[in-house]
Amino acid sequence: MKKLIIVFSFISGAAFAQDINVLQGDFAFLKDQKEVNVEFDYSNFTMMKENKPEAQYVEEHKADLDKKAKGNGNIWEKKWIAAKDMIWTPKFLEIANIVLTKEKKDLNFQEKLNTPYTLIVSTVWIYPGWDAGIMKQPAKVTTNLKFVETANKSNVLLEISSIDAPGDQWGNNFSNESRIGEGYAKTAKTLSKLIAKKAYK
Template sequence: MKNFITLVLVFAFTSIYSQKIKVEQGSFDFIVGQKEVNVIFDYDNMKLMKENFTNEEYITKRSADLEEKARGKGKTWEKAWNSSRELIWNPKFLELINKYLGKDKDMYFAEDLQDTKYTLIVETVWLYPGWDAGIMKQPAKVTTNLKFVETANHDTILLEINSKNAPGDQWGNNYSNESRVGEGYAKTAKTLAKLILKKAF
C-alpha cells in the first residue's frame, strides 16, 4: 500500500510539469511541398536546473560532486555529458521527427543540408536532467525554441514555436542523465511533427 501511494504521488507530481507548446509567430503554410529541411542545434545560451546554471557552471558543480564520491567519476561523467549532444540528443530529435514526417509526408530533416530553402533552428533554452532512484524518479525536462527560418537569411523567421518542459523518460529505470535528456528531445520532435501534420496538412 505504501509503494502504491508513493507511485501515485510521483505520477501526480510529474503530471504538473507536462509539456506545453505554443506558436509564438508565423504560419505553417511554407512547409507544404518541402522534401528536405536543414537543422541546426543551438546550445549557446542554455540554462540548467532551477538555479539556471550555465553549462559550464553545471559541469563544474556536477563533476566536483561526483569526484567527492569516487575519484575519476566526475571526469568520466564530464566526457559523457560533453559528447551527449552529438551522440544522443541531436540524433534522438532527428530520429523522431523523421519517423513521423518522413513516413507520412516524405520529408527529411538533417544537419548540414546545403541546398534546402528552409532551416529549423532547435535552440535549447533550459534543461533539467531529472533523476532515477529506483521506485521513485523524476523525468528530464527540455525547453526549446523551434524556429523555421530561410536558409539564406536566418533573420527571416517563418514560424517560431516554444516547447516547454518536454518530458524525458523511458519505461522502467533509466539512470543516465544524458539518456533521459535525449528522451526529452525525442518528445520535442514528436510533438513538433504532430503539430505540423495537424496545422500544415
C-alpha cells in the same frame, strides 16, 4: 491499490506536461518541402531550478562525482559533452522523421542539407531529472524552434516555444544524458505532429 497507482500516474503525467506555443508565423511554407536542414544550438542554456549556466552545472557536478571517486568527474564530463552529438541531436532527428513517416507526410529533417529552409533548435533550459530506482523524476527540456530562410536567417517564417518537454523511459534509467535525450525526442514528436496537423490543410 491499482486505483491509487492509476491516479498517481495521471497526476504525475499532468505535472510534467509539455507546453508548446507558436510565437510567430505559420506552417504553410512547409507543405511543399521534402527536406529541411536542421541546426542545433547548445551554446547558451541554463540548468536546474536555479537557472545555472551550463558551465557552472558541469563544474559542480564534476566536483560532486570526484568526492565519491577521484577522476569520475572528468569521465562524466566527456560523456556530457558527447551526449549532444551522440544522444540529444540524433534522438530529435530520429523521432521527428519517424512521426512524419507514420503521419504519411513526405518531409524529412537532417543536418547539413542545402535546402531553402533551416530549423534552428536552440536549447533554452534543461532539468536532468533523477532515478532512485523506486522513485524517479523525468528530465525536462525547454527549446526554441525557429524555422528560417537558409540564405537569410534573419527572415523567420515560424517560431515555436517548447517548454518542459518531459524525458523519461519505461523502467529505470540512471543516465541523466539519456533521460535528457528523451526530452528532445518528446520535443520532436510534438513538433512533427503539429506540422502534420497544421501544414497540410
